[in-house]
Amino acid sequence: xxxxxxxxxxxxxxxxxxxxxxxxxxxxxxxxxxxxxxxxxxxxxxxxxxxxxxxxxxxxxxxxxxxxxxxxxxxxxxxxxxxxxxxxxxxxxxxxxxxxxxxxxxxxxxxxxxxxxxxxxxxxxxxxxxxxxxxxxxxxxxxxxxxxxxxxxxxxxxxxxxxxxxxxxxxxxxxxxxxxxxxxxxxxxxxxxxxxxxxxxxxxxxxxxxxxxxxxxxxxxxxxxxxxxxxxxxxxxxxxxxxxxxxxxxxxxxxxxxx
Amino acid sequence: xxxxxxxxxxxxxxxxxxxxxxxxxxxxxxxxxxxxxxxxxxxxxxxxxxxxxxxxxxxxxxxxxxxxxxxxxxxxxxxxxxxxxxxxxxxxxxxxxxxxxxxxxxxxxxxxxxxxxxxxxxxxxxxxxxxxxxxxxxxxxxxxxxxxxxxxxxxxxxxxxxxxxxxxxxxxxxxxxxxxxxxxxxxxxxxxxxxxxxxxxxxxxxxxxxxxxxxxxxxxxxxxxxxxxxxxxxxxxxxxxxxxxxxxxxxxxxxxxxxxxxxxxxxxxxxxxxxxxxxxxx
Numbered sequence: 001x002x003x004x005x006x007x008x009x010x011x012x013x014x015x016x017x018x019x020x021x022x023x024x025x026x027x028x029x030x031x032x033x034x035x036x037x038x039x040x041x042x043x044x045x046x047x048x049x050x051x052x053x054x055x056x057x058x059x060x061x062x063x064x065x066x067x068x069x070x071x072x073x074x075x076x077x078x079x080x081x082x083x084x085x086x087x088x089x090x091x092x093x094x095x096x097x098x099x100x101x102x103x104x105x106x107x108x109x110x111x112x113x114x115x116x117x118x119x120x121x122x123x124x125x126x127x128x129x130x131x132x133x134x135x136x137x138x139x140x141x142x143x144x145x146x147x148x149x150x151x152x153x154x155x156x157x158x159x160x161x162x163x164x165x166x167x168x169x170x171x172x173x174x175x176x177x178x179x180x181x182x183x184x185x186x187x188x189x190x191x192x193x194x195x196x197x198x199x200x201x202x203x204x205x206x207x208x209x210x211x212x213x214x215x216x217x218x219x220x221x222x223x224x225x226x227x228x229x230x231x232x233x234x235x236x237x238x239x240x241x242x243x244x245x246x247x248x249x250x251x252x253x254x255x256x257x258x259x
Numbered sequence: 260x261x262x263x264x265x266x267x268x269x270x271x272x273x274x275x276x277x278x279x280x281x282x283x284x285x286x287x288x289x290x291x292x293x294x295x296x297x298x299x300x301x302x303x304x305x306x307x308x309x310x311x312x313x314x315x316x317x318x319x320x321x322x323x324x325x326x327x328x329x330x331x332x333x334x335x336x337x338x339x340x341x342x343x344x345x346x347x348x349x350x351x352x353x354x355x356x357x358x359x360x361x362x363x364x365x366x367x368x369x370x371x372x373x374x375x376x377x378x379x380x381x382x383x384x385x386x387x388x389x390x391x392x393x394x395x396x397x398x399x400x401x402x403x404x405x406x407x408x409x410x411x412x413x414x415x416x417x418x419x420x421x422x423x424x425x426x427x428x429x430x431x432x433x434x435x436x437x438x439x440x441x442x443x444x445x446x447x448x449x450x451x452x453x454x455x456x457x458x459x460x461x462x463x464x465x466x467x468x469x470x471x472x473x474x475x476x477x478x479x480x481x482x483x484x485x486x487x488x489x490x491x492x493x494x495x496x497x498x499x500x501x502x503x504x505x506x507x508x509x510x511x512x513x514x515x516x517x518x519x520x521x522x523x524x525x526x527x528x529x530x531x532x533x534x535x536x537x538x539x540x541x
Contacts, residue, residue, distance in 0.1 A: 005397075009395075009396065009397055009400070014395075135357075135358075135397065136357065137356075137357055137358045137361065137397075157356065157357065158355065160357055161354075161355060161356060161357045161398065161399070164357070164398075164399035165351060165399075168351075207352060210347075210349075210352040211352055211353075211355055213309070213314050214345075214347050214352055214353040214355075215355060215365075216314055216340075217309070217312045217314050217340055217344070217345045218340065218344070218365060218366040218369060218413065218414070218417065219337060219340050219341065219366065219369035219370065219417075220365075220369065221333075221337075221369070224355075224365070225365065225368040225369060226356060226358075226361035226362070226364050226365050226368055227360065227361060227364035227368060227374065227377050227378065227381070228361075229358070229360055229361070
């Protein structure tokens with residue numbers, strides 16, 4: 001989580017207009033979902049991986065680790081799709097009788113499962129591209145331009161900021177407890193953790209009160225008005241995005257479903 | 260009357276739990292002055308500052324800005340907060356945005372300024388506090404000292420007439436303390452009134468035009484630094500230390516090394532100069 005956040009601020013695509021990155025990621029995942037083609041999904045995974053690793057300079061090892069996180073979930077859920085009741089099917093590859101059920105794998109269920117797995121990976125890689133190259137602030141400013149309700153966006157930005165404030169406080173409390181043997185034995189461990197959570201809760205209230213005061217003293221009157229950072233708009237990038245999407249659609253309609 | 264930019268008259272403030280944080284505080288702050296507020300923890304310094312800014316509403320008494328009584332309606336408060344800025348002691352409570360640029364732009368944006376003007380002010384404020392290279396960085400990557408300097412830029416960007424600093428040198432290293440005080444000096448030259456609280460008596464003595472000493476919510480002494488630090492009764496009552504420069508100077512006088520007619524020096528450099536001159540004349 002925190003490492004993703006770190007890369008979002010120091011990658012080579014940081015200075016690219018977030019709107020372009022947002023549109024690229026959204027359109028590509030849209031195409032990947034709609035085209036329903038394994039070829040397109042594989043191309044999307046490879047393309048997004050290449051852009052993130054080679055162009056945005058996200059370390060390969062980290063990227064693969066990140067991509068393998070949802071892979072475990074995906075494989076488990078795809079397994080339940082691949083293994084079906086094969087009674088009456090012709091293309092059965094392997095089957096097993098359990099009571100009255102004939103469970104097994106068919107070649108069409110394998111293909112269906114694979115296409116689902118690749119499609120999900122394709123969309124995940126699009127999301128990773130966005131979250132690895134675009135900071136939350138930039139995403140919020142894009143959403144603002146897309147007329148998302150301001151209240152939600154303000155909440156998003158405050159929550160984001162306070163994740164780090166709370167993490168810091170929690171860490172400080174933990175260290176101070178640990179340095180006084182607060183986590184030495186199991187029983188103490190539970191007591192200390194309970195105290196940490198309750199103190200954190202109380203501190204949060206005080207923090208929010210203090211924050212409100214500090215904002216009020218700077219003329220806050222109900223709306224968080226800040227200046228959005230401006231990025232140069234690149235027509236070249238938009239054309240490039242359009243070309244890539246068209247190519248993907250073409251690829252999908254030519255080799256739809258096949259691999 | 261027109262000389263005073265901020266005044267309080269018989270100010271009484273109580274927290275909701277009934278603690279009397281300010282008790283009959285009457286002070287006058289001259290326009291363009293540098294005022295240091297001294298006092299131990301819990302003396303009421305921060306509470307006083309928040310009363311100056313209209314965040315806290317006094318139970319009794321009034322706050323005056325440029326001779327006019329502060330009214331607690333929306334318009335009057337907006338006008339006051341535009342002119343009187345407060346830099347909070349803990350930058351972590353003040354910084355709400357995760358982008359340094361957006362954080363600093365919040366104040367000027369609330370003043371309904373034109374976008375170009377906001378950009379100009381934000382950039383200027385970031386340069387003034389020496390954090391311009393942090394502009395693109397998220398707030399949570401900054402060190403405590405950097406956060407402190409960003410929180411100072413927050414207020415500078417609003418270009419107020421009075422800037423109140425609650426312990427400005429808290430968590431800053433000597434180099435940045437010096438830088439911040441050079442900045443204060445520059446702001447003060449441009450006409451900004453500066454009020455700051457500190458525990459550093461040497462700093463207050465060397466730099467302030469006026470010193471206000473607080474204890475238990477009351478103002479128990481005020482005047483120019485030499486007056487305040489020569490008042491032994493006051494110093495004993497508040498357990499304030501005398502500035503080192505003053506101590507050494509009076510010791511030198513007592514021992515007969517310096518004559519009575521020397522003016523009391525305000526800074527270390529001045530004291531050293533007096534000693535060197537004395538040595539030369541011997």
